[in-house]
Amino acid sequence: MEQTTKCEMLLTVNGEQHSVIARPADTLLFVLRTILGLTGAKPGCLNGDCGACTVLVNDVPIKSCMILAIETVEKKITTIEGLKHTPIQQAFVEHFAFQCGYCTPGFIMNAHALTKKHPLASDEIIQEWLQSNICRCTSYKEIEEAVKTVLANNSASLNDNHF
Amino acid sequence: MIGNSVIRKEAWDKVTGAAKYTNDYIKAGTLHAKLVTSRYAHAKIKEIDTRAAQTVPGVRAILTGEGLPLTGEDLRDRPPIAFEKVRYHGEVVAVVVADTLVQAEKAANLVRITYEPLPVVGSPREALKEGAPLIHEQLGSYQKGIGTYPEPNTNIAHRTKIRKGNMEKGWAESDVVVEANISFSPSDHAAMETRCAIAEIRPDGYIMIHASSQSPFMIKKLISSYFGEDVGKVIVHTPLVGGAYGGKTPVQLELLAYLASKAVGGRKVSIWNTREDDIITSPVHIGLEATVKLGCTNDGYLKAAEILYLFDGGAYSDKAIDVSRAGAVDCTGPYHIENVWCDSLCVYTNHPYACPFRGFGHGELSFAIERTMDLLAEKLQMDRLELRMKNAIRPGHTTPTQVLLNNSNVGNLPKCIKRLRELIHWDDWQRIEIDARTVRAKGVSCIWKTSTVDTDASSGAILTFNPDGSINLISGVVEIGTGTKTILAQILAEKMKMDIKDIHVKMEVDTQTTPEHWKTVASRGTFMAGRAVLEAADDAIRQLKEIASIVLRTPIEDLEVGYGKVFLRDDPTIYVDIKDIAYGYKYPNGNAIGGQIIGLGNYILRHLTYLDKETGAGKPGPEWTVGAQAVEIEFDKRDYTYKIIRAVSVIDIGKVLNEKAAIGQVIGAMSMGLSWASRETFLFDRYERVLNPQLRTYRPLRFGEHPEYVVEFVETPQIDAPYGARGAGEHGLIGMPAALANALSIAAEVPLNELPLVPELIWRKKKGEHHGSI
Numbered sequence: 001m002e003q004t005t006k007c008e009m010l011l012t013v014n015g016e017q018h019s020v021i022a023r024p025a026d027t028l029l030f031v032l033r034t035i036l037g038l039t040g041a042k043p044g045c046l047n048g049d050c051g052a053c054t055v056l057v058n059d060v061p062i063k064s065c066m067i068l069a070i071e072t073v074e075k076k077i078t079t080i081e082g083l084k085h086t087p088i089q090q091a092f093v094e095h096f097a098f099q100c101g102y103c104t105p106g107f108i109m110n111a112h113a114l115t116k117k118h119p120l121a122s123d124e125i126i127q128e129w130l131q132s133n134i135c136r137c138t139s140y141k142e143i144e145e146a147v148k149t150v151l152a153n154n155s156a157s158l159n160d161n162h163f
Numbered sequence: 164m165i166g167n168s169v170i171r172k173e174a175w176d177k178v179t180g181a182a183k184y185t186n187d188y189i190k191a192g193t194l195h196a197k198l199v200t201s202r203y204a205h206a207k208i209k210e211i212d213t214r215a216a217q218t219v220p221g222v223r224a225i226l227t228g229e230g231l232p233l234t235g236e237d238l239r240d241r242p243p244i245a246f247e248k249v250r251y252h253g254e255v256v257a258v259v260v261a262d263t264l265v266q267a268e269k270a271a272n273l274v275r276i277t278y279e280p281l282p283v284v285g286s287p288r289e290a291l292k293e294g295a296p297l298i299h300e301q302l303g304s305y306q307k308g309i310g311t312y313p314e315p316n317t318n319i320a321h322r323t324k325i326r327k328g329n330m331e332k333g334w335a336e337s338d339v340v341v342e343a344n345i346s347f348s349p350s351d352h353a354a355m356e357t358r359c360a361i362a363e364i365r366p367d368g369y370i371m372i373h374a375s376s377q378s379p380f381m382i383k384k385l386i387s388s389y390f391g392e393d394v395g396k397v398i399v400h401t402p403l404v405g406g407a408y409g410g411k412t413p414v415q416l417e418l419l420a421y422l423a424s425k426a427v428g429g430r431k432v433s434i435w436n437t438r439e440d441d442i443i444t445s446p447v448h449i450g451l452e453a454t455v456k457l458g459c460t461n462d463g464y465l466k467a468a469e470i471l472y473l474f475d476g477g478a479y480s481d482k483a484i485d486v487s488r489a490g491a492v493d494c495t496g497p498y499h500i501e502n503v504w505c506d507s508l509c510v511y512t513n514h515p516y517a518c519p520f521r522g523f524g525h526g527e528l529s530f531a532i533e534r535t536m537d538l539l540a541e542k543l544q545m546d547r548l549e550l551r552m553k554n555a556i557r558p559g560h561t562t563p564t565q566v567l568l569n570n571s572n573v574g575n576l577p578k579c580i581k582r583l584r585e586l587i588h589w590d591d592w593q594r595i596e597i598d599a600r601t602v603r604a605k606g607v608s609c610i611w612k613t614s615t616v617d618t619d620a621s622s623g624a625i626l627t628f629n630p631d632g633s634i635n636l637i638s639g640v641v642e643i644g645t646g647t648k649t650i651l652a653q654i655l656a657e658k659m660k661m662d663i664k665d666i667h668v669k670m671e672v673d674t675q676t677t678p679e680h681w682k683t684v685a686s687r688g689t690f691m692a693g694r695a696v697l698e699a700a701d702d703a704i705r706q707l708k709e710i711a712s713i714v715l716r717t718p719i720e721d722l723e724v725g726y727g728k729v730f731l732r733d734d735p736t737i738y739v740d741i742k743d744i745a746y747g748y749k750y751p752n753g754n755a756i757g758g759q760i761i762g763l764g765n766y767i768l769r770h771l772t773y774l775d776k777e778t779g780a781g782k783p784g785p786e787w788t789v790g791a792q793a794v795e796i797e798f799d800k801r802d803y804t805y806k807i808i809r810a811v812s813v814i815d816i817g818k819v820l821n822e823k824a825a826i827g828q829v830i831g832a833m834s835m836g837l838s839w840a841s842r843e844t845f846l847f848d849r850y851e852r853v854l855n856p857q858l859r860t861y862r863p864l865r866f867g868e869h870p871e872y873v874v875e876f877v878e879t880p881q882i883d884a885p886y887g888a889r890g891a892g893e894h895g896l897i898g899m900p901a902a903l904a905n906a907l908s909i910a911a912e913v914p915l916n917e918l919p920l921v922p923e924l925i926w927r928k929k930k931g932e933h934h935g936s937i
Contacts, residue, residue, distance in 0.1 A: 102356040
């Protein structure tokens, strides 16, 4: 039986540095949940199919089951626990954009990055981005409304800046 | 308060990652179990060799199926771990327990099992053929519950018979008769949270279970019953559940976790399903093969129905028996038919075993009935909605199990149909050619559903007061995503005339401190738990008034409670604040009376009966929710693809308690129904192995594939329900498969009586069955 050698890695999560001892083979999802206790990122398939484990790595949404923790050393990791009172969280609450809530952290991380990267995203861009997550409770209509509310506010504030 | 779109109580937890689900509670020291599952759908187990697996560092135990009791809710036919033979692909054959999941997986891969494959049974009709392999040779010896009728030496786990009226008379009165065969294979719930159970047996014998479940109270009873444990020593914790849809009703992993913990001296063991295990090893969404024959007069009045439902219960009957029973109870769909013959069978096959799925047999039966209704309308050359309107179930009619309907126990279906007709502009067009390639069409379906829960199912509620007069609301309903606990808070706030922010809802269920709610199923949470909360509120109000009457020196009868006060009805300026009596009242000299106010309430379903074995007569549930639904599609005649444009529901919900939550429940259910109908199925090979146990090959609807949703409510109160509200958590799903199939059948001009409605199916039907697959 081969021995698994653990190693120490320095991860930057939600603005805090954490020294973590893990196997090089451990996924970021595993390390976040099991070692750092950040259980907001959810395992849904461990296969990149469902998006429930989505976090941001250098502000880009990444399925944390598909990336090794060691690959994120010296990168900036943001999990749902790192979002505080963002417009997208508010919009999800107001639009009833979740029911059981299990896919919600992943959806919010993805949607948050979307509204930042594409403050005026078209329907096509929204669809392209959000197709990587599965929600089984809502009809997606509520999520669409939540995202579009944030985008509309983006658009309004951009206009304010212009004039 | 009632009707307001109150934000759900756990909303901020859910958008910040603070919401915890079962698998989020794993602590250091917990052992991990990995399931070893069967590669065959039907095979004898010749040998299980665990020697290599035992050598993996960290392995603490390997469990196999010897010496375990048989389990099952209606019929005890399932060993928790397969013994001597396997009956479905994915069945648990061994459980490896190790310090870490990685070690457990490593060892599980080293468990060597030698099988001798047996011939497989791939559908209910195959299972009923003479000479079909028997899946349960010992069927006659299984322990069974009241009202369960297995047929030994066959593959029939249970048969429900409906015999109403006089079939000869019915056929004699029928001028027009149609018959249709429909079928679909099993599929999956695919809740985003895979199932998880954690068990620990403490030195003093207390058994602590944490489970992602709709049935924590059933887990406690079944572990006690199967393994002879004291029921009070089994304590089940269920936090938030990440989607369930019926799939977390059965008790499966909890038994394994208990056995695994026992095998390692009571240490805490966690079993968490991988997605693959969750899809095929744990119970699935039932399949169906059906034959429906309907007869009506020339002017479209239904006179006779002969219905055969063959539910694909899979390898073990578990809750599938109950689903097949529910299919019989409402077998005709929401139509008035005086003469009904129905046999509804739960049939064993070598498929993963089935359990409830949102709609509990009704999405399934409605697909069969509503397809046949459309065929009948075609034959009659009658407007499809008019045929449904003519036969719509109404007060004064009886159900297939001969329950007399009245203005309270059934909603207003004609009103739903009428409103649907307007909403979908039915009279403008039903099929329209957009261009040479593109057709648009509308399909409709009507729905009804009652529940078939245990006749003595009950629900309890406890209200404890805080020193500031706020209330803790404790109910056994599991928060599976339906928002029921927020609705209960609304009901309480309305009753106590208080601010809902002063109601603190306990989200978790703990069977030791939470009063029982039978199971969080059947769209009965609001009704049963709501009644319990109202009774608990009455109890609290009585106690508040008692203390206040002493403090205010007035008869109890002169007092009212509300707005944080107990006050004189004719002079509200004379009052005492609830916060001053919630923990008893203290006089200036230090004397005290009363004590913490604790309101108790419970509710048990009343007047429900078992069904008669020969006729099915009996009262299965308290009320029927009804509705009418439609789907509009755009179909491409060249490549058989289509787009769902619009889906519409008009549901008689009795009373809307939380508008946005109610709409969310209905459109969420519609989405799930459309996803199932349009794309979801297990793909079996000829050995009945599931080929697509992953979310990339079993592919639910994704963002952007959703149509426009339109939902409206009719409000015909159920008089004995809280504020008149009817169950509505499942109903949005029920008519979607049929409405979609009806629309596509109209568009493609070919009867589509199978699911899922993928382009290939439509192509095959258009070209005739003789073509193979693409």
